[in-house]
Amino acid sequence: MGSSVEQNILVTGGAGFIGTHTVVQLLNEGFRVSIIDNLDNSVVEAVDRVRELVDPDLSNKLEFNVACSVLRLSWNLQNREGDLRNKGDIEKLFSRQKFDAVIHFAGLKAVGESVANPRRYFDNNLIGTINLYETMAKYNCKMMVFSSSATVYGQPEKIPCMEDFDLKAMNPYGRTKLFLEEIARDIQKAEPEWRIILLRYFNPVGAHESGRIGEDPKGIPNNLMPYIQQVAVGRLPELNVYGHDYPTGDGSAVRDYIHVMDLADGHIAAVRKLFADPKIGCTAYNLGTGRGTSVLEMVSAFEKASGKKIPIKLCPRRPGDATAVYASTEKAEKELGWKAKYGVEEMCRDQWKWASNNPWGYQKKP
Numbered sequence: 299m300g301s302s303v304e305q306n307i308l309v310t311g312g313a314g315f316i317g318t319h320t321v322v323q324l325l326n327e328g329f330r331v332s333i334i335d336n337l338d339n340s341v342v343e344a345v346d347r348v349r350e351l352v353d354p355d356l357s358n359k360l361e362f363n364v365a366c367s368v369l370r371l372s373w374n375l376q377n378r379e380g381d382l383r384n385k386g387d388i389e390k391l392f393s394r395q396k397f398d399a400v401i402h403f404a405g406l407k408a409v410g411e412s413v414a415n416p417r418r419y420f421d422n423n424l425i426g427t428i429n430l431y432e433t434m435a436k437y438n439c440k441m442m443v444f445s446s447s448a449t450v451y452g453q454p455e456k457i458p459c460m461e462d463f464d465l466k467a468m469n470p471y472g473r474t475k476l477f478l479e480e481i482a483r484d485i486q487k488a489e490p491e492w493r494i495i496l497l498r499y500f501n502p503v504g505a506h507e508s509g510r511i512g513e514d515p516k517g518i519p520n521n522l523m524p525y526i527q528q529v530a531v532g533r534l535p536e537l538n539v540y541g542h543d544y545p546t547g548d549g550s551a552v553r554d555y556i557h558v559m560d561l562a563d564g565h566i567a568a569v570r571k572l573f574a575d576p577k578i579g580c581t582a583y584n585l586g587t588g589r590g591t592s593v594l595e596m597v598s599a600f601e602k603a604s605g606k607k608i609p610i611k612l613c614p615r616r617p618g619d620a621t622a623v624y625a626s627t628e629k630a631e632k633e634l635g636w637k638a639k640y641g642v643e644e645m646c647r648d649q650w651k652w653a654s655n656n657p658w659g660y661q662k663k664p
């Protein structure tokens with residue numbers, strides 16, 4: 299705790315699901331944090347709760363106040379001061395203070411929406427990131443942790459997925475992650491002083507153990523756990539289980555679910571690695587547990603944790619879904635010194651605490 303010498307981290311998308319959990323851990327570890335977020339899929343309330351969760355001693359420290367004052371500006375939607383698509387917004391942040399590194403979460407991630415509206419994905423994810431690199435270069439901040447995804451493995455031919463597998467994308471969202479990985483590699487190759495870590499997340503679930511922050515997607519959830527959670531609290535009638543004829547133990551698809559607090563700690567490990575290793579170049583790491591869990595196993599684990607029955611409907615496979623995907627965790631363990639601590643039981647316990655305390659997410663019941 300508190301070992302860093304007040305390094306100042308810019309967190310893009312810091313009001314979102316993974317962002318808020320990571321900001322809590324960064325503050326707990328003694329980093330100064332500034333958030334930039336356009337609130338496209340997040341709310342101000344989430345950041346207010348981050349502030350509540352942090353030890354009062356830390357919240358009195360300058361870094362936390364800095365974070366808040368920057369936030370106050372970025373929250374002004376009329377001025378849209380928190381949008382990476384506006385280079386001026388990023389420029390304002392960098393001209394006011396020096397950042398030691400950037401953790402770049404901001405981006406859109408709904409696969410179906412990306413198929414229907416690819417330009418929106420290219421604009422947000424690609425243009426936003428290119429603007430960020432330009433400004434970082436201008437202000438000589440050349441350390442970045444980037445949110446990539448296991449989606450870059452496509453339908454893996456072998457499991458566990460290793461970082462040196464061939465990469466492919468199955469849809470426009472996946473293509474933005476793949477392109478952004480390639481862009482990172484090209485920039486670092488041309489300008490070797492850059493240090494970039496690409497973190498390939500498997501399936502982030504769970505919530506902070508307090509139950510105060512968690513995932514709150516707008517509209518009908520696309521992903522499994524937020525959907526189960528909304529069935530459990532009565533917002534949705536039943537879960538559609540997509541695929542029951544996969545060649546797996548119980549016929550449903552297998553994924554590598556990872557507790558969001560483990561994921562947050564993976565970012566701390568990555569930031570520390572950037573500062574410690576001048577030879578890191580541009581390197582990718584999987585963040586997963588290395589264990590596969592089927593959809594039906596996840597449903598029963600959640601039923602057990604919540605004491606709620608989750609009615610299910612067995613449906614055909616969802617187009618584009620892979621049979622089984624899970625991570626090789628060796629590289630992250632060896633090079634980042636990071637390993638996931640939590641299992642499916644804790645993921646469901648903490649997700650249920652968040653869901654039962656906040657059945658409508660950050661909003662009041664509509």
Ligand code: UD1
Pocket residue numbers: 407409447448449472501502520521522523525537538539540541551552553593616618619
């Ligand atoms: C999905 C995206 C991935 C993205 C990630 C972001 C696809 C093909 N992949 O991963 O690119 O990075 O989300 O978090 O969309 N399921 C159901 N019923 C539901 C929802 C999901 O049975 O209502 C099943 C799915 O078919 C899948 C598993 O649950 O087998 C996990 O689905 P999901 O949470 O959407 O994650 P991924 O598809 O692994």
